[in-house]
Amino acid sequence: MIGKIHRLEPILFKDMMVLSEQYIAAEKENINDINVFPIPDGDTGSNMFYTIQAIVNEVKNMGGGHSNNEIFQAISKGSFVGAKGNSGVIYSQFLIGVVEYLEKIQIITPLTFAKALEEGTEFAYDAVLNPTEGTILTVMKRTSDKAIEITSEKQDIDWIEFIDLLVEESKQCLEETTEMLDILKEAGVVDAGAKGFVHILESWKEVIYNQ
Numbered sequence: 001m002i003g004k005i006h007r008l009e010p011i012l013f014k015d016m017m018v019l020s021e022q023y024i025a026a027e028k029e030n031i032n033d034i035n036v037f038p039i040p041d042g043d044t045g046s047n048m049f050y051t052i053q054a055i056v057n058e059v060k061n062m063g064g065g066h067s068n069n070e071i072f073q074a075i076s077k078g079s080f081v082g083a084k085g086n087s088g089v090i091y092s093q094f095l096i097g098v099v100e101y102l103e104k105i106q107i108i109t110p111l112t113f114a115k116a117l118e119e120g121t122e123f124a125y126d127a128v129l130n131p132t133e134g135t136i137l138t139v140m141k142r143t144s145d146k147a148i149e150i151t152s153e154k155q156d157i158d159w160i161e162f163i164d165l166l167v168e169e170s171k172q173c174l175e176e177t178t179e180m181l182d183i184l185k186e187a188g189v190v191d192a193g194a195k196g197f198v199h200i201l202e203s204w205k206e207v208i209y210n211q
Contacts, residue, residue, distance in 0.1 A: 006159065035192040091196070097123030
């Protein structure tokens with residue numbers, strides 16, 4: 001039985017980055033195979049993997065004895081220098097926004113993390129000249145909106161319930177992307193970048209469950 005968890009330690013974000021790399025590495029080719037938007041160049045999974053790999057390298061190079069802010073700064077630096085392709089740039093900007101918010105606070109609860117997700121989503125949208133719905137952006141927005149909704153209704157929600165609801169929402173939105181863009185509907189696939197983002201959230205869920 002998993003107990004209630006009401007706050008996360010920043011060190012867990014190091015584990016979340018490392019495990020997300022493993023999840024994307026395992027799904028990279030599957031993501032590449034369904035990459036039809038914006039062009040069918042089959043590299044979305046690879047670009048997301050290289051982006052996350054750069055983040056993980058920065059985090060691992062920190063060594064021991066680092067402060068909370070150093071963890072977030074390493075994630076931000078890796079995101080900035082390692083972004084590859086459209087999906088990589090969008091995800092890296094999302095992360096930069098998330099950790100920029102987290103650096104300002106002392107306790108990471110679902111309530112404060114919801115606000116960090118909201119800021120990350122704003123960063124991601126700002127990174128795209130003409131944001132298109134039915135993509136990774138839509139799943140980010142639906143997930144962050146859900147986080148705000150959940151924590152508005154139940155401010156003391158524990159992390160296990162919170163992350164479960166976010167992953168569920170992201171998966172539902174991912175399935176709906178097929179109907180949002182004609183090119184996805186014609187190919188009978190979900191958006192590749194959005195699929196990668198869902199796998200990243202799943203990796204975060206595993207870290208939270210196992211802390």
